[in-house]
Amino acid sequence: MSLRPEFRTYHFAGHDEHVLCFGTASNRQLLIVPPLFDEMNRCRRMLVQAMRELAGRDVGCMLLDLPGCNESHAALEVQSLSTWRAVVADAGEQLGATHIVSLRGGTLIDAGTGLPLWRLAPVKGASLLKTMIRTRIAGDKEAGRSTSETELLAAAQSGPIELAGNRLGPAMVAELASTEPQDTAQLVVRALGQDISGSPLWLRAEPQDDAAMSAAVAADLDQWSASCGG
C-alpha cells in the first residue's frame, strides 16, 4: 500500500475533473464529498491528513473536485446542488466507490448513490447561504457600499451574484436557500464533539489543521466502512 497521493479524474458534462486519491489498490474505496465553497479550503488539510491515515489502514479514499471548484475548468455559476448531486453519483460509479463520506455542505449533495453514507456535522443550505451573504455585505460595507440581503436575493433571481468570492447562479442560490440534508438508507451521522473530537475548522477565518481530529475521523471511518458495504 502506498501513502503517496495519486491523481485520477472523472468525466462530467464535457470536463475531466480532478480527484486526489490514496490507496487506490485497497478493496474499500471511500469517496469523500468535500464541504462547499470556502469551507472546503478550510477543511482540506484536515481531510487529506485523514486520507493518509486511512491509506495506512489499507482503506482507499478519493477526494473529489466538484465542477466549478478547486482545479475545475467548469464555470461555477452554471452549477447547482442538483447538478452536484448527479456529479457525486456519477463520479462514484466511474471511480468504483464503495462508501460515501461527506461533511458540512457536502451532506446536501451526497444522497443519490445508494452506497453506505457517513456524515459529519451536516448543515442546512440556508445557513451556508446566509453566511456568504453576510460576508458579501460586510465586504461591501468596508468598500463604502451599502448592500442588503433583499437586493442580493432579488438580483439572484435573474443572474449570477458574487458571494464571498463565489459566482453563484440563480439555481444554486435558490437550492441553497431550500435544501437540507436528505435522509437515506444506510446512513450514519457523526456530531463533532460528541462522536468525533476536534475543532470546527470549517468555521475558522484562517485555514488550520487538527492532526488529532484527522486521526479520529480516520479511525471512525475505518471501523464504520469495515462494518458495511464494499
Added chain:
Amino acid sequence: MPFVPDSVETTIRELLVDVLGVAPATVAAMTDDTPLFGALPELDSMAVAGLLTEMEDRLEIMIDDDDIDGDLFESFGSLVAFAKAKIKE
C-alpha cells in the same frame, strides 16, 4: 430544547473558541467588560458573518442584519446581552 439565560453565556464562549479559534483559556477569562472588536485580532468583519450564523443555529434565534451595529461586538458583555435579548423575543 429552549435555552435558559445562563447557558447563553456558555454558548457565546464556545462560539468564540469554535469560530474564531481563540484559546479556550483566553475566552474563559473574559468578563462583561472585556473588549472584543478591535481588541481580538481574530474578530474581523468577515469572521463576524460566520459568528452571527452560528449564533442563530446554536441559540435558535433569528438575527436581522439591520439590528447589528458596531456596539454589538464592543465587549463580551454586549454580545451576551444582545443574544439574551434575542432569545426573549
